[in-house]
Amino acid sequence: MSNEIGLEAIGVSKIFDTPTGTLLAVDDVNLKVPAGEFISVIGPSGCGKSTLLRMFADLDSPTTGSLNVANLPSSEARIQRKYAFVFQAPTLLPWKSVLKNVALPLKIMGKGKEEREKVAKEMIHLVGLEGFENRLPWQLSGGMQQRVSIARALTVRPPVLLMDEPFGALDEITRDRMNQELVNLRATQHQTVMFITHSISEAVFLSDRVVVMSARPGRIIADIEIDLPEPRTAESRLHPNFSAHVTAIRGYLVDAYNAPQK
Amino acid sequence: MKKESKLIFWVTRLAPPILTFSVFIAIWESYVYFKDISVILLPSPHKVAGEFVSNFWQLNKFARNTLFEAAIGLFAATLLSLVIAGSTYSSRKLSGILENYSALAKALPTVAIYPICTVFFGIGTKAIVAIVTIGIFPIMFLYVLRGFAGVSEHDALMESLSAGKKHRFVDLVLPRSVSYLMAGLRASAPTAIIITIVAEYFGGEVRTLGAYIRRESSNLHTLEMWGAILAACVLGLAVFGCVSLIDRYFSKWRPASD
Numbered sequence: 001m002s003n004e005i006g007l008e009a010i011g012v013s014k015i016f017d018t019p020t021g022t023l024l025a026v027d028d029v030n031l032k033v034p035a036g037e038f039i040s041v042i043g044p045s046g047c048g049k050s051t052l053l054r055m056f057a058d059l060d061s062p063t064t065g066s067l068n069v070a071n072l073p074s075s076e077a078r079i080q081r082k083y084a085f086v087f088q089a090p091t092l093l094p095w096k097s098v099l100k101n102v103a104l105p106l107k108i109m110g111k112g113k114e115e116r117e118k119v120a121k122e123m124i125h126l127v128g129l130e131g132f133e134n135r136l137p138w139q140l141s142g143g144m145q146q147r148v149s150i151a152r153a154l155t156v157r158p159p160v161l162l163m164d165e166p167f168g169a170l171d172e173i174t175r176d177r178m179n180q181e182l183v184n185l186r187a188t189q190h191q192t193v194m195f196i197t198h199s200i201s202e203a204v205f206l207s208d209r210v211v212v213m214s215a216r217p218g219r220i221i222a223d224i225e226i227d228l229p230e231p232r233t234a235e236s237r238l239h240p241n242f243s244a245h246v247t248a249i250r251g252y253l254v255d256a257y258n259a260p261q262k
Numbered sequence: 263m264k265k266e267s268k269l270i271f272w273v274t275r276l277a278p279p280i281l282t283f284s285v286f287i288a289i290w291e292s293y294v295y296f297k298d299i300s301v302i303l304l305p306s307p308h309k310v311a312g313e314f315v316s317n318f319w320q321l322n323k324f325a326r327n328t329l330f331e332a333a334i335g336l337f338a339a340t341l342l343s344l345v346i347a348g349s350t351y352s353s354r355k356l357s358g359i360l361e362n363y364s365a366l367a368k369a370l371p372t373v374a375i376y377p378i379c380t381v382f383f384g385i386g387t388k389a390i391v392a393i394v395t396i397g398i399f400p401i402m403f404l405y406v407l408r409g410f411a412g413v414s415e416h417d418a419l420m421e422s423l424s425a426g427k428k429h430r431f432v433d434l435v436l437p438r439s440v441s442y443l444m445a446g447l448r449a450s451a452p453t454a455i456i457i458t459i460v461a462e463y464f465g466g467e468v469r470t471l472g473a474y475i476r477r478e479s480s481n482l483h484t485l486e487m488w489g490a491i492l493a494a495c496v497l498g499l500a501v502f503g504c505v506s507l508i509d510r511y512f513s514k515w516r517p518a519s520d
Contacts, residue, residue: 057422058421059421059422078422079424081423081424083422084422085418087415087418087419089415091415091416091418093437095515096433104423107429108423108425108429108433136514136515137515138515
């Protein structure tokens, strides 16, 4: 891993205005993720995980503090397309074929048809969906749709991937398979990844580090290095360190859930 | 099983309107027959159908002229709606003002617009097209604006991709609005035919359905008038059918169950 910064949050807080008053969603978050690291963020529902991710993506702005993505302020990183965002729902454009959905970021960047179709086909191959290029999104299963959205995110070869519970709506078996595919993809792509999840085992299996957030207002209450042998495979889940990490994170989460929300 | 359920679907869908229409025709036919109503007052349905068939080619010619005027007016209103809604939808204040004006303009009767249009365009096709455009624009505009102003998670996707205005409009806003545009066309197309015929009735080209209805009505040619009314109904239904086919073409990206 290089010394470059993949993601950085400095004193980040976020206050939302609601009809009943203000709501502190994220409170003084400081986080540094070296380039190439896979970090998962886990915490109780409503703790501000997704808000933090959206602030990194410049889709929301922080009330205080600053965020950097690939050594740039998050707003500049968005304009320079230094990250790709994978949403909880696949957010495919239903009127476009798989090929055109995957090629969309390149189209927006002004690349020619030939080039964008060539890259899109490579990415579709990478996520194992060859033969489905001309299908429309509704003709695919939920897992396949999410693979298309990951392929779309990879087309611009961004240095940073921001993933907001991308496998949250999938069944357990498909989810495990997608986890393995993401591990395999990362072995070839080497991006910095910030991954939001509710699944402890998913976070431990995928990550180099797991950050645990408290119940609202979201603060970082634990930052755990995951030392599992590489490459990660199905057997990694049977490694003694795996269950030790799962148990430790579960302990932090139980404390977070039991703490009174503000 | 699949074939059977399809049959049941069509029977349950088509049977009620066919039955209602048949009952209506039967009552009409019986009333004229048993009350011995004169053809000048109210011709029986079978006589109207006979007149429609025997005068088909003339009615067909008039209907095509009427369709031409209605289609040009509908096209102009749709284009105008797309341009104005397209340039104002991002400003909530401006689009809100136009939305209110359009809602008010929907209540404007054709007869009120007619004298104004004839002052500017004279009596003829130009005036009829202008009346249809003015009458249809508020309906189309409201549908198109609602489509353009729609929000989905795809907007956040476009934001994250740092997409410019052009790409947002062409790749997201416009295709996302197709269902609204089609709903607008389904509502507007038959209305455009009605407005055209009413405007022609007050004074338009001689070889149009509206003018023919006026002429035959003032000459007490009730049967010929009813034949033209039937032709107007057929024209309205044909236009609605065409719009539904276009809608089906543009909706192929939606699952069949939608």
